[in-house]
Amino acid sequence: MRIGLLGCGTVGQAFVRTIAGQGETVARASGRRLEIGPILVRDATRARPGIAPAQLTTDPQDVLSDPEVDVIVEVMGGIEPTATYLRQALQGGTPVVTANKQLMSRQGADLLTLAETSGTELRFEASACAAIPVIKVLRESMLAAEISAVTGIVNGTTNYILSEMARAGLSYQEALAQAQALGYAEADPTEDVGGADAAAKMAILASIAFHTNVHFDDVPYEGIDGVHAEDLELARDLGFVVKLLGVARLGNGGISVRVHPALVPERHRLAAVMGPDNAVLLESGTVRQIMLVGPGAGGTETASAILADVLSILGTAKGSFLQNALVDAGRPLLRPDQTESAFYIRLRVMDRPGVLAQIATAFAEAGLSIRSVIQRGEGEAARLVLVTHVGSESRMNAAVAAMRDMDEVRSEPVLLRLLAEDAA
Amino acid sequence: MRIGLLGCGTVGQAFVRTIAGQGETVARASGRRLEIGPILVRDATRARPGIAPAQLTTDPQDVLSDPEVDVIVEVMGGIEPTATYLRQALQGGTPVVTANKQLMSRQGADLLTLAETSGTELRFEASACAAIPVIKVLRESMLAAEISAVTGIVNGTTNYILSEMARAGLSYQEALAQAQALGYAEADPTEDVGGADAAAKMAILASIAFHTNVHFDDVPYEGIDGVHAEDLELARDLGFVVKLLGVARLGNGGISVRVHPALVPERHRLAAVMGPDNAVLLESGTVRQIMLVGPGAGGTETASAILADVLSILGTAKGSFLQNALVDAGRPLLRPDQTESAFYIRLRVMDRPGVLAQIATAFAEAGLSIRSVIQRGEGEAARLVLVTHVGSESRMNAAVAAMRDMDEVRSEPVLLRLLAEDAA
Numbered sequence: 148m149r150i151g152l153l154g155c156g157t158v159g160q161a162f163v164r165t166i167a168g169q170g171e172t173v174a175r176a177s178g179r180r181l182e183i184g185p186i187l188v189r190d191a192t193r194a195r196p197g198i199a200p201a202q203l204t205t206d207p208q209d210v211l212s213d214p215e216v217d218v219i220v221e222v223m224g225g226i227e228p229t230a231t232y233l234r235q236a237l238q239g240g241t242p243v244v245t246a247n248k249q250l251m252s253r254q255g256a257d258l259l260t261l262a263e264t265s266g267t268e269l270r271f272e273a274s275a276c277a278a279i280p281v282i283k284v285l286r287e288s289m290l291a292a293e294i295s296a297v298t299g300i301v302n303g304t305t306n307y308i309l310s311e312m313a314r315a316g317l318s319y320q321e322a323l324a325q326a327q328a329l330g331y332a333e334a335d336p337t338e339d340v341g342g343a344d345a346a347a348k349m350a351i352l353a354s355i356a357f358h359t360n361v362h363f364d365d366v367p368y369e370g371i372d373g374v375h376a377e378d379l380e381l382a383r384d385l386g387f388v389v390k391l392l393g394v395a396r397l398g399n400g401g402i403s404v405r406v407h408p409a410l411v412p413e414r415h416r417l418a419a420v421m422g423p424d425n426a427v428l429l430e431s432g433t434v435r436q437i438m439l440v441g442p443g444a445g446g447t448e449t450a451s452a453i454l455a456d457v458l459s460i461l462g463t464a465k466g467s468f469l470q471n472a473l474v475d476a477g478r479p480l481l482r483p484d485q486t487e488s489a490f491y492i493r494l495r496v497m498d499r500p501g502v503l504a505q506i507a508t509a510f511a512e513a514g515l516s517i518r519s520v521i522q523r524g525e526g527e528a529a530r531l532v533l534v535t536h537v538g539s540e541s542r543m544n545a546a547v548a549a550m551r552d553m554d555e556v557r558s559e560p561v562l563l564r565l566l567a568e569d570a571a
Numbered sequence: 572m573r574i575g576l577l578g579c580g581t582v583g584q585a586f587v588r589t590i591a592g593q594g595e596t597v598a599r600a601s602g603r604r605l606e607i608g609p610i611l612v613r614d615a616t617r618a619r620p621g622i623a624p625a626q627l628t629t630d631p632q633d634v635l636s637d638p639e640v641d642v643i644v645e646v647m648g649g650i651e652p653t654a655t656y657l658r659q660a661l662q663g664g665t666p667v668v669t670a671n672k673q674l675m676s677r678q679g680a681d682l683l684t685l686a687e688t689s690g691t692e693l694r695f696e697a698s699a700c701a702a703i704p705v706i707k708v709l710r711e712s713m714l715a716a717e718i719s720a721v722t723g724i725v726n727g728t729t730n731y732i733l734s735e736m737a738r739a740g741l742s743y744q745e746a747l748a749q750a751q752a753l754g755y756a757e758a759d760p761t762e763d764v765g766g767a768d769a770a771a772k773m774a775i776l777a778s779i780a781f782h783t784n785v786h787f788d789d790v791p792y793e794g795i796d797g798v799h800a801e802d803l804e805l806a807r808d809l810g811f812v813v814k815l816l817g818v819a820r821l822g823n824g825g826i827s828v829r830v831h832p833a834l835v836p837e838r839h840r841l842a843a844v845m846g847p848d849n850a851v852l853l854e855s856g857t858v859r860q861i862m863l864v865g866p867g868a869g870g871t872e873t874a875s876a877i878l879a880d881v882l883s884i885l886g887t888a889k890g891s892f893l894q895n896a897l898v899d900a901g902r903p904l905l906r907p908d909q910t911e912s913a914f915y916i917r918l919r920v921m922d923r924p925g926v927l928a929q930i931a932t933a934f935a936e937a938g939l940s941i942r943s944v945i946q947r948g949e950g951e952a953a954r955l956v957l958v959t960h961v962g963s964e965s966r967m968n969a970a971v972a973a974m975r976d977m978d979e980v981r982s983e984p985v986l987l988r989l990l991a992e993d994a995a
Contacts, residue, residue, distance in 0.1 A: 165715075165857065173715045176782060272712070278858035280712035288696070288704035288879045291589075291597045298990070358600060359902050367907045378917060378985060381945065381956050385915075392990060396910075401903040403910040410915050410989045416864070417990070419843050433589065433875045434702035437865035440840070442858065451857045455712045478783050479825040483791045486820075486827040491809075491834050493802060521805065532805050561802060565834045566722070566816060566841070 148461055149184040151216035151241075153207070153232060154223025155195060158246055158273075159186070161446030162220065162453055163198055169454075177458055185210045187223065211235050218457050221245040230254055237261045237269060244456040246273035246449055252347035252363040255354060270456035275348040276301055276425045278448035279441040280455070285355045285429065292431040294356045297395040301348040303423035303443045304332045304339035305371045305391040309408075310421045313379045313388060319372065331423050342368035342391065345406040349393035352427070353404040357397060361404055368406035382410050388418045484541040489518070489565040491534050494550065495558035498529040502555045506531065509549035513542045528557055534565070572603050572885055575640035575665075576610040577631070577656060578647025579619060582670055582697075583610070585870030586644065586877055587622055593878075601882055609634045611647065635659050642881050645669040654678055661685045661693060668880040670697035670873055676774035676787040694880035699772040700725055700849045702872035703865040704879070709779045709853070716855040718780045721819040725772040727847035727867045728763035729795045729815040731755045733832075734845045737803045737812060743796065755847050766792035766815065769830045773817035776851070777828040781821060785828055792830035806834050812842045908965040913942070913989040915958050918974065919982035922953040926979045930955065933973035937966045952981055958989070 150166070152159055166173075166181050174180050183202065187210045191203040210216065211232060219236045223229055224247055233250075236243050238261065245251065251258070251274045262269035272282045276299075285294070300306050304326055311322040323340065326332035338344045346368035353361040371391050382389050387410035395404040411418045416438055420426040425443025430436050442448045496502045503522065510517055515538040523530050535543070543562070550556050574590070576583055590597075590605050598604050607626065611634045615627040628634065634643065635656060643660045647653055648671055657674075660667050662685065669675065675682070675698045686693035696706045700723075709718070724730050731753075732746040741749065747764065750756035762768045770792035777785040795815050806813050811834035819828040835842045840862055844850040849867025854860050866872045920926045927946065934941055934957070945956040959967070967986070974980045 169715050169717065169857075172717055176714050278712075278716075279861060280708050283707065283712055284704050287883055288702075288707055288876070290600050290882055291593050291878055292702075292875055293593065293596055357902055359904075361904065365904050373985065374987070375985070378915075378987065381917065382915070382987075384945075385943070385958065387989070389987065390990075394990075396991075397902070399905060399909060399911070401905040401909070403905040403907075405907060405910070408987050410987055412990065415990065416843070419840070431875075433593075434872050435866050437703060437863070439861070439863055441861035448858050451716055451855075452712070454715055458714055459711055478781055478821070480783075480785065480789050481823060481825040481827040483827070483829060485823060485825070486829070487823070491802075491806070493805065519809070521808075534809065561797065561799070563798070563802065563806075563813065563832050563834055565811070566814075566818075566836070566839065567820075 148179050148181050148217045149215050150181060150457065151184050151210040151213055151219045152186040153210060153219060153221045153229070155186050155188045155198070155203070156222065157446045158449045158453075159222040160195060161450040162222065165447065165450045165454055167197060173454070173458070177461070179458075179461055181457070184216050185213055207232055211239070216241060218460055219243045220453055220457065221247060222453070224249065226250055226253065230258070233258060234261060237265050237267055240265055240267050242268040242270075242460045244270045244273075244453050244460065246271070246453060248274040248344070248347040248351060252350035255351060256360040268460050270460060271351070272456050273449045273452035275351045276427065276441070276443045277445060278451045279425055279427065279439050279443060280452070281352065281427045281439050282355060284437070284439065285352065289429060289431065289434070289437070292433050294429060294431045295397050296430040297349075297352050297356045297393070297427065298417065298430070299349070299352065299393045299425070299427040300390055300417060300420050301352075301393045301425055301427065301443060302339055302345040302391060303425055304336060305345070306420065306425070307331045307423045308340070309371060309374070309379070309389055309391065312376055313383070316376065318376050319374065340372050341370035342406045345391060345393050349395055349404050349406055352393070353395035353402065356395060356429070357402050359402060361402070366404045366406060369408065371408050374408050385410070386413055387411060388413055390417060392417070484539065484544065487537050487539050488567060489535050489537045490543050491532065491563040491565060492547070493530065493532045493561040494556055495528050496531050497555040497557060498524050498527055499555060502529075503531070505553060505555065506533070506550060509553075510535065510546050513546035513549065514538065515542045515546055537567070572605050572641045573608040573639050574605060574881065575608050575634040575637060575643045577634060577643060577645045577653070579610050579612045579622070579627070580646065581870040582873045582877075583646040584619060585874040586646065589871065589874045589878055591621060597878070597882070601885070603882070603885055605881070608640050609637055631656055635663070640665060642884055643667045644877055644881065645671060646877070648673065650674055650677065654682070657682060658685060661689050661691055664689055664691050666692040666694075666884045668694045668697075668877050668884065670695070670877060672698040672768070672771040672775060676771040679775060679778060680784040692884050694884060695775070696880050697873045697876035699775050700851065700865070700867045701869060702875045703849055703851065703863050703867060704876070705776065705851045705863050706779060708861070708863065709776065713853060713855065713858070713861070716857050718853060718855045719821050720854040721773075721776050721780045721817070721851065722841065722854070723773070723776065723817045723849070723851040724814055724841060724844050725817045725849055725851065725867060726763055726769040726815060727849055728756045728760060729769070730844065730849070731847045732764070733795060733798070733803070733813055733815065736800055737807070740800065742800050743798065764796055765794035766830045769815060769817050773819055773828050773830055776817070777819035777826065780819060780853070781826050783826060785826070790828045790830060793832065795832050798832050809834070810837055811835060812837055814841060816841070908963065908968065911961050911963050912991060913959055913961045914967050915956065915987040915989060916971075917954065917956045917985040918980055919952050920955050921979040921981060922948050922951055923979060926953075927955070929977060929979065930957070930974060933977075934959065934970050937970035937973065938962065939966045939970055961991070
């Protein structure tokens, strides 16, 4: 399957790399081989890694009118001429995947109608919250769930700034400068800190959640530039954290959609979403609350959402994927004793000199390294708690067997595993 | 479209109620009218609310061989005769939606292969974590995401018990009894507390995540019956909380899938998942971490997942839904001044007798009720922070306008909104 690309900036190049790097996975999972066809760029003479110069063109018709193109991916951004190009593609029956929140929040309804009347598809998962699949979940999983509210932290830049102001006591200006240094905020951060970026995403999410056309201009928004460190402190004293929220609600006989900084109770699940992460809380009478959390920006993350949309259009989600799954023999199942983790062991021992040394020796002989020990005397016995570094289950089994054989050990050891820290 | 139902217990009856109650929403969103056809039950003489006795049958062929049935929904559970019925349906080309984790974790690969060779579909979102759409996200959104780990709290009963043991210092037996009284645990809780329920779900999730057939028997599991209140206390002292985790990982040249109680660092995002909620953390090189949180059980929630699968099979996720969205005129967009929230207002006032009374009067005249006030003297001025009860934006605007007109108010009021408590 051949993909025509409109634009080749950060996201476009990440998408090309994704197709190159994960082509085998895609082929195995979907039964389809994807290839990048013509790519529309402003300057075709500039070299781009991994892209043949012959693929680059400055003539949109080389992409839009190529009969070999099966799907068009739009990552050029902006309203015009982008909208004109997408209309031409859809009218010609070519499916389109877009990451363009500005366009979808202003002309989404028209473009979706055009796609339907043309008998083709327009998908736009990447236009809101990058790789968090909130649009698929709203459109497909919660289609009939009667959603009553969509509340989201849908801008990572502002969430990072507010998190750092609260955590490190920085001023707004200091936190913004830090976000810029780390690449979480752009040189001109207006779209993010002023709330317009979040408003565009909320217009898209509210349209889908409430089956109603919500235009960007319908969403009043405020940014975080007026939030002072003093307000974060006062909020904390009152039991709240401050977040830039998108709030879309059904009630009072209609729909309200807005973006503004808000005090969130510190025990609320959105209060725990820190740093550049995004989170969307979907409320409905039938399924109560579903929350999706993840990275809301990033080239690779956005490219991954685009790829999922491309595969949804090409129709791989049915059987072929699972069928292929069964013939993937490259991944054997490990036996439990082949796995590794850190361990917590609690046991009761005789409170005598040398017992800890004896147990420590058993761990050393099994090749397991101890991270921390808590011993507490309880009359003639003592409670001993050991936490190990990461080691194999078979080593742990050997250490436990050795402990069981000791006269000084007076209880069956209680064994719990630690969640691997790299999953933190 | 006509749905044949195998089984009519808690989930089956919730599904019938969902179709009856949300038929209009479904029709508007998908362009399809769904109706319940024949229902296989063990005892057709027992009355069930909202179901005509004529729909009930004890002969499976009345459902499986009905040429009018477009989709079969299986909520009878168990391995046999259920598997035989589903094979017959799939072989005949009828799509099937199942909520049966026991069956899918043992014969899922075979049934999916049969569905594919028969040119039909088998969907099973409800078989793991009820309304949390983790299977759709894994199968469709993260199809090519090279998942490296799936870590989940996939059993609500055990998470409730462990949460209550930690929160209220209950023993395992006390927390279990409380879970049973509240309906979070069954009279015979063995499947849940012993870890078998979580193991079945992890077998299903790992199979999809790693494109490999993981059978229930491949998943070693431990339950929480050996976890003592003492271990929860010790874990807390060490900076951890205890959760029953399903852990599926790619590494060491293969796949490991297990269920066991684990120490989770208290700042880890899974540590914050409390009570009967489920959560699944999906890790991948391309999209880092995505977490889905929500109710992992419940009749209505499970019925909602089944309905989403039915609609995915009937193919409504394309245009028709959004097309219909645009003609839904019943939900006007509210103006900002028509919306309501509680407010936080910070302002600087002259530190003189009567100022607070004057401001309180302005709020009273605007019809806004004050919840709390913090006043702090700062030389000749004072900083005043007010938090109101819920009121309309127009009332708040009136109060702010009145404050601006007061000589004693020396700063532009800083206004933040509170997230509505009912969203907590």
